[in-house]
Amino acid sequence: MKKFDVFIIGGGVIGSAIARELSRYRLSIGVAEKNTDVCNETSGRNTGVCHGGFAYDVGSLKAKLCVEGNRMMDDLARELDFPFRRCGKVLVGNTEEEYARLLEVIEQGNANGASGLRMISGKELKELIPQVEGSFALLSENSGILDPFLMTIALAENAAQNGAEYFLGHEVTGIQRDTDGYLIEAGGEIFRSRWVINSAGLGCGKISEMLGITGYHIVGSKDDYIILDERLGRGLPMPIYTVPSNTYMGIHVTPTTDGNVLLGPTAEQTDNMSWYGVEQKNLDYLYEEAMKLWPNFTRGDYIRTYSGILPKWVDEEGRIQDYKIEIRDDIAPNAVNLIGMESPGLTASVAIARYVIAMMQEREAFIENTDFNPNRKAIVRFEKLDGNTQAKLIKENPDYGELICRCGKVTKAEILQAIHNPLGVHTMTGVKYRTRAMMGRCQGGYCQMRITRMLEEELGIAPTDITYAQEGSRMFFGKVREVNEDE
Ligand SMILES: Cc1cc2nc3c(=O)[nH]c(=O)nc-3n(C[C@H](O)[C@H](O)[C@H](O)COP(=O)(O)OP(=O)(O)OC[C@H]3O[C@@H](n4cnc5c(N)ncnc54)[C@H](O)[C@@H]3O)c2cc1C
Numbered sequence: 001m002k003k004f005d006v007f008i009i010g011g012g013v014i015g016s017a018i019a020r021e022l023s024r025y026r027l028s029i030g031v032a033e034k035n036t037d038v039c040n041e042t043s044g045r046n047t048g049v050c051h052g053g054f055a056y057d058v059g060s061l062k063a064k065l066c067v068e069g070n071r072m073m074d075d076l077a078r079e080l081d082f083p084f085r086r087c088g089k090v091l092v093g094n095t096e097e098e099y100a101r102l103l104e105v106i107e108q109g110n111a112n113g114a115s116g117l118r119m120i121s122g123k124e125l126k127e128l129i130p131q132v133e134g135s136f137a138l139l140s141e142n143s144g145i146l147d148p149f150l151m152t153i154a155l156a157e158n159a160a161q162n163g164a165e166y167f168l169g170h171e172v173t174g175i176q177r178d179t180d181g182y183l184i185e186a187g188g189e190i191f192r193s194r195w196v197i198n199s200a201g202l203g204c205g206k207i208s209e210m211l212g213i214t215g216y217h218i219v220g221s222k223d224d225y226i227i228l229d230e231r232l233g234r235g236l237p238m239p240i241y242t243v244p245s246n247t248y249m250g251i252h253v254t255p256t257t258d259g260n261v262l263l264g265p266t267a268e269q270t271d272n273m274s275w276y277g278v279e280q281k282n283l284d285y286l287y288e289e290a291m292k293l294w295p296n297f298t299r300g301d302y303i304r305t306y307s308g309i310l311p312k313w314v315d316e317e318g319r320i321q322d323y324k325i326e327i328r329d330d331i332a333p334n335a336v337n338l339i340g341m342e343s344p345g346l347t348a349s350v351a352i353a354r355y356v357i358a359m360m361q362e363r364e365a366f367i368e369n370t371d372f373n374p375n376r377k378a379i380v381r382f383e384k385l386d387g388n389t390q391a392k393l394i395k396e397n398p399d400y401g402e403l404i405c406r407c408g409k410v411t412k413a414e415i416l417q418a419i420h421n422p423l424g425v426h427t428m429t430g431v432k433y434r435t436r437a438m439m440g441r442c443q444g445g446y447c448q449m450r451i452t453r454m455l456e457e458e459l460g461i462a463p464t465d466i467t468y469a470q471e472g473s474r475m476f477f478g479k480v481r482e483v484n485e486d487e
Contacts, residue, residue, distance in 0.1 A: 004030040004165075007184055007193035009172045009207050012043035013148070014341055015199035016155035017353035023162035025357075025366035030193065031156075031164055032186040034171035034203075037425045039152040039433055040469060042201050043346065045276070045308030047225075047239075047254050047262060050084065050144040051344040054109025054117055055244050061323040061355075063112040066344040068351035070114075070142060076350055080154035081378040082147055083257035088116075089143035089239040090125060092134030092293065098243045102138040105244065109140075116141030131296040132240055145239065147257045148346055149433035150378065155349070157422045158376040162369070166423055167191075169471060172200070175210040181334065195360065196335040202273040202311045204339050211332040216324070216339050217316075220309040223265030224278045226286050228301045229441060233259030240293050249343070251289040258436060261297070263290040270309065278305040303441055313340025325352070327359055336360065379417045379434060383409035404454075405447040407440020415451060419458045426459060428452070429469040452476075 006022055008015045011033030019031050035041065053067035077084035093102055102119060109117045117140055120128075125137045160166055170187030177183075181194040198207040205218040233255045242250035254262045266282045283305065290297075313321045324339035336356050345352070360366070382390060382400055394401040399413035418434035419426070428444075431437055431451055438444030438451070452475055455466050463476040 002030065002165075002189070002191050004028045004191065004193040006030070006195040006197065007032065007182070007191055008197045008199060009184070009186075010198070010200035010203065011038040011156060011166060011168070012041055012199065012201050013039075013152040013155060013346055013349045014043075014201070014338065014352055015197070016152055016159055017349040018197055018199060018356055019159035019164040020155045020162070021350065021353040021357055023159050023164050024369055024372045026369045027366060029159070029164040030167060030191055031159070032167045032170040032172050032184070032191070034169070034187075036169055036427050036467065036469065036471060037430050037433070038156045038166075038168075038423065039149045040429070042308055042310065043152045044149050044433065045306060046148055046343070046346055047252070047265070048146055048148045048256060048346070049089065049239055049254060050086070050146050051347045052089075052109065052117065052140040052143040053112050053114040053344070053347075054105050054140065055249065056108075056112065056344075057322070058108055058111045061325065062344060062348070065323070065348035065351040065355060067113045068354075069344070069348035070144075072350055073144065073146070073347070077146065077151075079374045080151070080158055080376050082150040082154045084144060084146040084151075085257060086142060086144040087238040087255075088128075088139060088141045089241060090120070090128065090132070090134075090137040090139050091241045091243055092125065092132060092137045093243045094135045099136060101243050102136075105138060114140070114142065129237060129240060129294075131235055131294055133293055133295065134240075143239070145255060145257055146346070151346070151349075153421075153423075153434060154376055154378065158374070160422050161376060162372055168423065168425065172207060172210070175207070177212075177332065194334060196332075197356065198335065198337045198339075199341070201341060202309060204311060204337075204341065208337050208339060211328075211335050211337060213326075213328050213331055213335075213337055217314050218311050218340065219314055219318075220270040220273050221312055221342070222268045222270045222275075222307055222309050224282045224286065224307040225262050225264030225305060226283060226290075226302055227304050227306065228261040228263065228297055229303055230259040232261045232297055232301055235296055236261055236294070242293065251286070251293065253290050253294040258439075260303070261301075263287070263297075265308075273309055273311075276307045276309075278307055304443060310342040311340055312342050323352075325355060325359070327363070329363075334363070379414050381436075382411045382414060404450050405435070405437035405440065405444075407442050407446070408436040408438075410435045410437040410447075412454075415454055416458065419455060426455065426461075427467050427469055427473075428455075428475065431455075 005027040056063035174185040239254040241252040402412040
């Protein structure tokens with residue numbers, strides 16, 4: 001039986017941020033993740049905006065941790081080598097009521113400690129984003145965009161490099177407490193740990209109940225998006241939002257760090273935490289609403305759709321609650337319970353991790369790990385390099401000279417590094433999230449088969465063992481035609 005000081009349930013951006021921050025101390029850390037990778041749920045299904053912290057109630061944990069997380073982002077992106085751009089964002093309005101609401105948002109933001117907020121005229125707005133529709137706007141200079149896949153992967157890899165052990169494909173199905181701590185059943189194995197952390201995202205309610213902490217009502221808010229071709233991003237320097245309420249950000253048009261544009265989200269309450277389909281009526285709605293903000297695209301620019309589900313903790317009247325981060329010494333000592341970690345969980349993830357650790361340290365003094373290394377290098381993005389550096393790399397390693405994904409211009413060398421990633425993820429989406437291969441206009445039509453062949457060769461596995469994303473999502477089921485070698 002494997003024994004740990006701390007066992008984290010859920011390896012999304014928050015669980016991985018906690019694992020990474022905890023690895024600054026001399027602790028043995030285990031992370032159980034039910035999926036085959038760390039960004040298969042909410043951490044890989046969002047807008048990728050680094051929020052400014054103005055849209056949350058004054059005094060709330062969401063506001064405090066968002067502002068703190070936003071301030072940390074430049075250093076974090078530098079240390080962990082993931083794409084982040086502090087490009088700003090605008091919230092556009094047209095009516096007197098919207099102007100008044102935006103002034104309230106600025107006041108709320110100032111009270112939350114968010115800086116760089118000001119109203120701008122229609123003229124200044126047009127200078128910033130030529131194709132935007134709006135009479136005036138709130139400009140948040142400190143908002144930004146980041147790559148949510150690469151940020152989550154970077155946190156997880158850095159945690160692993162510093163000693164945290166990841167158990168992918170390990171769903172936690174039971175927790176028991178005895179005098180030595182906790183026994184956790186995951187993926188058919190039993191783990192022992194002195195501390196347990198529930199960072200299970202959409203599964204937080206179930207894990208909380210396993211810990212004996214009952215009564216949390218979690219509902220899902222399902223958000224659908226359309227992704228537009230990379231070409232469109234050149235005309236969109238920052239995200240365009242509508243005027244928000246404190247519970248719904250409204251439709252926005254958001255550039256990604258790779259130059260694609262996201263239209264969304266819708267927001268529909270759901271109890272089904274695993275259905276990610278997108279209905280035609282929602283596509284039509286997104287088209288209409290996004291057109292009102294940024295009429296600069298056509299349906300021909302769509303490359304795919306996706307959706308994400310936010311875990312919202314609600315009270316008996318259905319009102320959305322603040323984050324709950326607690327240690328219930330009376331019911332589950334040495335267990336940190338994180339409930340309702342919805343937006344801005346990406347922005348706030350490392351601030352959340354430090355908040356969690358401060359709570360733990362009120363109960364136990366941790367000894368510093370002097371070997372902790374905060375830095376980690378990402379896979380080189382060949383396409384982004386200048387010609388001289390590209391030529392030098394090809395000379396050193398000819399695999400940089402072979403393009404596998406034509407749309408994303410991803411080389412064989414990059415795919416090989418992704419296949420041999422430090423977390424041992426061996427799915428097609430594992431390669432996709434780490435390199436952008438299969439994310440371009442043709443969505444893998446050209447390179448998918450070459451990548452499956454590389455997985456077979458590098459890992460020595462049969463084609464029928466290759467999965468797309470989840471356990472059981474097999475790429476191949478067998479041969480259509482057998483060739484008899486003797487004939
Ligand atoms: C549509 C959308 C847009 C968003 N936009 C933004 C944004 O622009 N900016 C921002 O800051 N935030 C945004 N967010 C919020 C942000 O994505 C989340 O707050 C954050 O990703 C939550 O991280 P997490 O680690 O708690 O969740 P997850 O990524 O869901 O991680 C939890 C993990 O726990 C695992 N798990 C669950 N149950 C078990 C179990 N029993 N055993 C083992 N593992 C288990 C899951 O597989 C999952 O991987 C958005 C969210 C959505 C849905």
